[in-house]
Amino acid sequence: MILLDNLSQFLFSGLTTGSIYGLIAIGFGVVHNASGIMNLLQCEFITLGGMITVTFYAFIGVPLAISIPLAITTVTLIGALFERSAIRTARSQQILVLIFITIGASISVKGLALIIWGSDPFVLPPFSGNEPIHLLKATIVSQNLWIFAITLFVVIALYFFFKKSVTGKAMRAVSCNQRAAALSGICVNRMTLLSFAMSGALGAVAGIIIAPITTTSYDVGFMLGLKGFSAAVLGGYGSMPGAILGGLLLGVIESLATGLISSAYKNAIAFIILLLVLFVRPSGLLGSPEAERI
Amino acid sequence: MESSDLKKHHHLLYLMVLALAIAILPLFIETSYYLLVLNVIGLNTMVVVGLNLLVGYAGQISMGHAAFYGMGAYVSAVLTTNMDLCPWSLSWFPQWSLSWFIILLAMLLTGAVAYLIGIPTLRLKGNYLVMATLGLNIIFEIVLVEWDSVTGGANGMAGIPHLTVGGLRFDSDLKFYFLIWGLSLVALLASLSLVDSRVGRALRAIHGSEVAANTLGINTHRYKVKVFVLSAMFASLAGSLYAHYITVITPKSCDIVYSIQVVIMVIVGGLGSVWGSLFGAVMLTLLSEFLHIMEKFNVVAMGLILMVVMIFFPEGFIPGILHLIRKKRSPNVILGEELESPFGGNTL
Amino acid sequence: MLEVVELCKSFGGIMALMNVSFHADPASLTAIIGPNGAGKTTLLNIISGVYLGSSGEVLFDGKRITGMPPHEVAYLGITRTFQNLQVFHNMTALENVMVGFHSCTSARFVACLARSWKVRREERQVRQRAAEMLKWVNLAGREHQPGAALPYGDQKRLELARALISRPKMILLDEPVSGLNTSETADMAELIVKLKESGITIVLVEHDMNFVMQVSDKIVVLNYGEKLAQGTPFDIQNDDRVIAAYLGDD
Secondary structure, three states, rough: HHHHHHHHHHHHHHHHHHHHHHHHHHHHHHHHHHHHHHHHHHHHHHHHHHHHHHHHHHOOOOOHHHHHHHHHHHHHHHHHHHHHHHHHOOOOOOOOHHHHHHHHHHHHHHHHHHHOOOOEEEEEOOOOOOEEEEOOOEEEEEHHHHHHHHHHHHHHHHHHHEEEEEEEEHHHHEEEEEEEHHHOOOOOOHHHHHHHHHHHHHHHHHHHHHHHHHOOOOOOOOHHHHHHHHHHHHHHOHHHHHHHHHHHHHHHHHHHHHHOOOOHHHHHHHHHHHHHHHHHHHOOOOOOOOOOOO | OHHHHHHHHHHHHHHHHHHHHHHHHHHOOHHHHHHHHHHHHHHHHHHEEEHHHHHHHHOOOOOOOOOOHHHHHHHHHHHHHHHHHHHHHHHOOOOOOHHHHHHHHHHHHHHHHHHHHHHHHOOOHHHHHHHHHHHHHHHHHHHHHHHHHHHHHOEEEOOOOOEEOEEEEEHHHHHHHHHHHHHHHHHHHHHHHHHHHHHHHHHHHHHHHHHHHHHHHOHHHHHHHHHHHHHHHHHHHHHHHHHHHHEEEEEHOOOOOOHHHHHHHHHHHHOOOOHHHHHHHHHHHHHHHHHHHHHHHHHHHHHHHHHHHHHHHHHHHHHHHHHHHHOOOOOOOOOOOOOOOOOOOOOO | EEEEEEEEEOOOOOOOEEEEEEEEEEOOOEEEOOOOOHHHHHHHHHHOOOOOOOOEEEEOOEEEOOOHHHHHHHHOOOOOOOOOOOOOOOOOOHHHHHHHHHOOOOHHHHHHOOOOHHHHHHHHHHHHHHHHHHOOOOOOOOOOOEEEHOOHHHHHHHHHHHHOOOOOOOOEOOOOOOOOOOOOOOOOOHHHHHHHHHEEEEEEOOOOOHHHOOOOOEEEEEEEOEEEEEEEEEHOOOOHHHHHHHHHOO
């Protein structure tokens, strides 16, 4: 059964990209929960993660194991800096104004990336070995396992952060009710700053771990980021389990549809799903419809 | 009462001055490059005026207007280059009128598409509306590239015929200049009439407070859809004209970048200002032509403009500057007044 | 005129209204009072169509209006004001009031684009009527100021003018005097009494007891989403349960 063999192959590759979408979706969700903003600069965090790692590793010659944390730190700082400089100084805190600011930042960073790194794609070496592994009639490379492991680690770490740590609890409080949180002594500004930093880190991780498989270039984050957003909406915008579920589901659907039907419209699938979800059930699979209050 | 009527006379006066300026401007222009730039400004004005009705007045947002521009352009291109496919080409209408009918047909088709899309999309708010329209634009782009038997794929289509009226052929920059700007003036006039009417007030009310508008008898959703359709049709018209003017069309001329560019024009010119739309189109088109030499910096500049304007002038660049000047002139305004963005809306 | 029958509303399991029934007679003033969170505004929101009730129904002139969208409710002749002001900040005072006339005018989208002769004539009439309305609420001379630039008390009266210009049969006022000082409250009370005398049915929500006792024909008391009592101002003032709900029962 060739079809069945392929099926497990599609499933694996779908889960791999799905994990990436999930990480990006969490990045969107974290910022949304803390500030209500849809941060489109998230796309560029992905690009920057990959490209800065490439810069350290290939251009400067820093070992990969050091380049990666360096890149993640840099992007985290960029995220924080963006919040501190652009978002917080904005004279109007209307959501749409803030979204436009993130769109503007995103375009500029993408343009700068093109100027700095050019339009050629770069490749990072896999984190360990290159030998393919045979599993359930599918052939996967070790990098897939790295992606699963890292995603799992990040999700567990975030789970404990939000459930156990004081800061994590404070962030959840802010997402429930900003004013009440501020009144009980939580510095909302700091939480927003932190959320941007976290989304920077998450985007960078996603961009780095996928780079050995798909290569990285100045515009890699655009599609990945928007698909990550679709995943977030599919799972339920702002919900962490939803982000992971939406990511994996989107990855698998995309991979199956590409493999079994046609690859021509591969990039359209995520957006068709996004529109369907928005039209039919905007709260997503795991989100709860918000009750409007007047 | 008088002052508002006066304002209307002012608008008419401005329009006449503008028309006069447009009429005599070509006398001072020798190179056709400048005419080309002016024509592009005219086309952008058409799109931006329509988009401003949606974004600036009704307070909705579309990051996918390039798709409607593209629909106009591609419907015109596909149908006029395959005239033999038209069943009605043998009718008693003169051959030249067909292209014009196709432009109208493209507008109607685009309007119909916008209507179908608008119904579910405009129930969404803020974040989601941005992404839904962005997603639509991306899907449209992909369809253009992949459906190459009809659209010519990534290479696009060439050999789109010039427009003609009887023996008059719109085949030079100058002839197109008058056509484009004539229609732009009509678009400006129609928008000015609309915003200062029952419908225009309803649109602004939706923006100001959707609940309040609704409880005063305004079917808010239907108005949003209508203005969405109208702005899509403006974009479609501009797209069709572009196709007949340049005679070549590629998916690149209606990609996301263009969608963002027209939104920036709206924002720079001023949200909720018909005249601002014109200024936004002029300034951004000129800037983009100026930066054309350093193409890579164009995108960076666009992004920076969007970011900086939104940070410091949430009501738009030109209104923001005017506000500052007025403040300097009469310093006795209330200090620390809350800056109202046109996106405002009383928070519920 | 207005009849509310066993209305219930829950927000995700929390009952905001439980089996609330009452009616309002034509040309009368019914006040709904109750401690914070009693469900008063929710009640107004359901009557005006902003919220969907969970069960029960609302009848207006014998016609069922439950589940109608707000704009259809407005066309039946019910308008309202808001507790947290919803003045259109992007319009002048005059334009704010002109929007209120929406349901009484008919200019269509395409006609407005072309600014037809009919549109222009209608426009003149609306403008004139809006100016008269502003005068009626003592805002003459403020026509061309941005709605949001008016002082708080003026904005309240602006909302009143906006809701009245369409000559509604019934008006819902959500806390019409909250945040007003004594003289502004007296002005508002005078306007509201004048309104009642002109034959408009009024249903209002208010915390200011002096004001409520002074203007109401009938008072409905809500507490935790349930109707606690109803009656004339005199009845309510002497009702033990009401006193207990307001002051605590121990």
